Amino acid sequence: MSSPPPTGSISVLARFGLTRQQWGMATIAKLAPLLALLLLVVIGAIVSPSFLSVGNIRSLLLSSAILMILAVGQTFVISTGGIDLSVASIAQLTGITLGLLVVSGWSPEAAIPIALIVGVLAGALNGAIISKLKITDFIVTLGTFSAFSGLTLLLSDARPQVVSSSTLSTIATGGVGPVSYLLLIALAIAVIAYVVMFHTPFGTHVLAVGGNRKAAEALGLSFARVKIGVYAIAGLLAGVAGILLVARLGAAEPTAGSTYQLTSIAATVLGGVSLFGGKTSIVGPLLGAVVLTGVVNLLTITGVPVYYQPIAVGAVVVLAAYLRRYER
Template sequence: MTDQPHAETVPETAPETSTASSRSGGPAARLRLAGTNQRQVLGLVAVLAILATVGGITTENFFQVSNFVLLLTQASIIGVVSIGMTFVIISGGIDLSVGAIIALASVWATTGATQEFGTAGMLFTAIAVATVCGLVNGGLIAYGGLVSLIVTIAGMAAFRGLATLISGGRPQIVETPGFSAIATTDILGIPLLVYIFAAVVGIGWLLLNRTTFGRHVFAIGGNPEAARLAGIDVRRVRATVFVLSGVCCGIAAIMLTARTATGASTHGTFYELDAIAAVILGGTLLSGGRGTLIGSILGVLVFTTVTNIFVLNNLSTPIQQIAKGVIIVAAVLLQRRANKEAAT
């Protein structure tokens, strides 16, 4: 943790480079990793520019304002989930239960009993349920000594099963106008959902890059034993990142439920894969210790833009899935190459 003063000069990359430096050694390695991060972000911007060019060539509707608003709205929900996932992966963990948490939160928030408490009651229920799910995951992983992959796979099955049990496998209609208004309200022509996404991004960025907690997240992801010897409560930090992931899932559940006007046990299907893919594409290491929220957001926008172009061109869902798979593999290969260059 001797590199903390350096964090003020390179805010987006310093925490991650401090942990990486303990493995690759010295200021030169830190500068190489910072440069790698910047190149990855610039690369994603270039990819978005290429996709926009392709979209403009293949369909005349791509550059319409309404399409950009739709694209941002579609990106907002999975984007919020990806913020929480970025914290988890940087810390060295993985969360495969996010989609199931969204389903459970949406179902619980739309039961008849909950809707009697109005919009405030539904909002509180969604956040509370998702937070408790994150706390269960984090507690078992941090204090139970279990592997995050196993715990969150179990959570994926249990949480979605509970959602199905509560809803009886049927969609529950939102009958509270104030709650539905979350998805239909526009401010200056931009949906409220996009503003919610922007707020979560801002809070997440500050938490990750401008707080001691954020530096600790990078530290335990880079070298948990060194972090422990430096006096960091590794278990508490590890549990907290899963709670944060749960909170993000609760917010995403509110957004998705308001947009679809239903709570359903099928909500959030494959969201865990989309979020992990976006985070990896954004440059976050699966092994932990390095990553950026800006990269994750760009990763979300890349996948959302790809889907948007395919939909505008009436291409089938299987083709979209193949394209996503190719993008993920390419991102991992490029990430490995960048890591080798940074280490030499």
């Protein structure tokens, strides 16, 4: 239960037609990522003693690293009031690009930049179609999700491409002390994203377009440039995720990581990013990724059948979206 608002704020609540309950729900919504994490820790400690073991926590954070990266990319898109349903298929496409280049004789170090460029171009294509043809984000990215998935299967002949690389293997399994390289990469990306979002003109433009597109355009901001920019960032980070997924699996699987399509959105919404745009966070989606990964982890170690896991994740997302209405 949240504490009641100060007496001086009651007149403000009345002015906007808010009740104390609505004010309390708004407060809970703002703290949702942290509260969800604390609740997960408490339930995990009660249900399974091994949940809070050092080994399991390290495994959980390692498993959440790729989702963190995708959630950061999704954050830029959703902050403009859009949504990207194609991030998982872009990750698969970049992974297959890397795999095919390595199989054909390229070194992984030379193939990785090419794969990342593919991710950026795929994301920028989303933004260009949305802004130039004036089609809604949902429809465009739903279409490109199917197109990129089909292209991935076509290029790979629906077969995994084995990638043997000591560099990628070290990234996937190594670390600095107890902290894995994958997690360090995710955190470094989050720091860069935070600076871009909150300390650069581009970040200001992203929030302005998301908050009020007409007002932003009246001030001279280019909606098309912002849209292409955020989708290019999402594509780049999807490319990074695809490469790290290849590193973890030791091969480029054409269908690997398909669940990231929705969980990246789920982590972002749970993290406090408004689906209406204009309000964002970088730390929140990171916590959201940890919570969603932790829910699956807890269900797994307690022996809950795997088909219950999407139900649990879906329930968390619906609850987070419900809380967002009060925060708005």
